[in-house]
Amino acid sequence: MRRAPFLLAALALALGSCGGDDAGSSKPTLTVSAASSLKEALTSCASSDPAATVRLSFAGSDELAAQIRQGVRPDVFAAANTKVPDALFTEGKVEKPVAFATNELVLAVPADSVEVRALADLGDDDIAIAVGSESVPVGAYTRDVLGRLPPAQEKAIVANIGSNEPDVKGIVGKLTQGAVDAGFVYASDVEATDGAVRAIRLAPALRPDVTYEAAVVKGAKQPETARRYVRGLREGSCADALRQAGFGPSRT
Secondary structure (H helix, E strand, O other): OOOHHHHHHHHHHHHHHHOOEOOOOOOEEEEEEEEHHHHHHHHHHHOOOOOOEEEEEEEOHHHHHHHHHOOOOOOEEEEOOOHHHHHHHHOOOEOOOEEEEEEOEEEEEEOOOOOOOOHHHHHOOOOOEEEEOOOOHHHHHHHHHHHOOOHHHHHHHHHOEEEEEOOHHHHHHHHHOOOOOEEEEEHHHHHOOOOOEEEEEOOHHHOOOEEEEEEEEOOOOOHHHHHHHHHHHHOOHHHHHHHHOOOEEOOO
């Protein structure tokens, strides 16, 4: 959470400077705060929106939720789980969240890795692992997986965790830089590395249910446009972009 004040100030500045419309454009500006794992997909479909100029801000779902609780008002909040949006809904900060995509948590390693070929290798000596911090969805999903392992195996793997990242992009960065031997990320994040990282799928019994939800933020400047955008995450150009990026459709 140490990055939250900086991100809060940066997003507040962006919101304050853009107003309701872009200069010289009749389209309203729609501000979307989204989980880092959505960056490639939502960026690719942003320019195709015929009704709004979409401005995107990406960070860990918990950090974005903290900004909303502190008074920042994007039009749309999209998270990598259901827990965070549902909590904001209970607090009266957002409208009812809508599930719009699914993903798969995988074990990721550098493409040329020979040290880690399976989950069982994570407990070996001299293995460095990056995970998400406990407060972000990818970190919570990872701890769910580790908690399903035999206690001795879980203990050995936890002992090799050398980095707790504030969002999934931090884990991917450590992998592509060769700073760690393995990390837990989403399948869509592996897809976005263009072969720099490869995925090792988890056994079905270990896979958590990874569902993404989006919601219109209470007090949004463009509520109707925001509702249309959220619908478009399920059916529309952004839904198509999500599928192309490796996300699965919502199960509800």
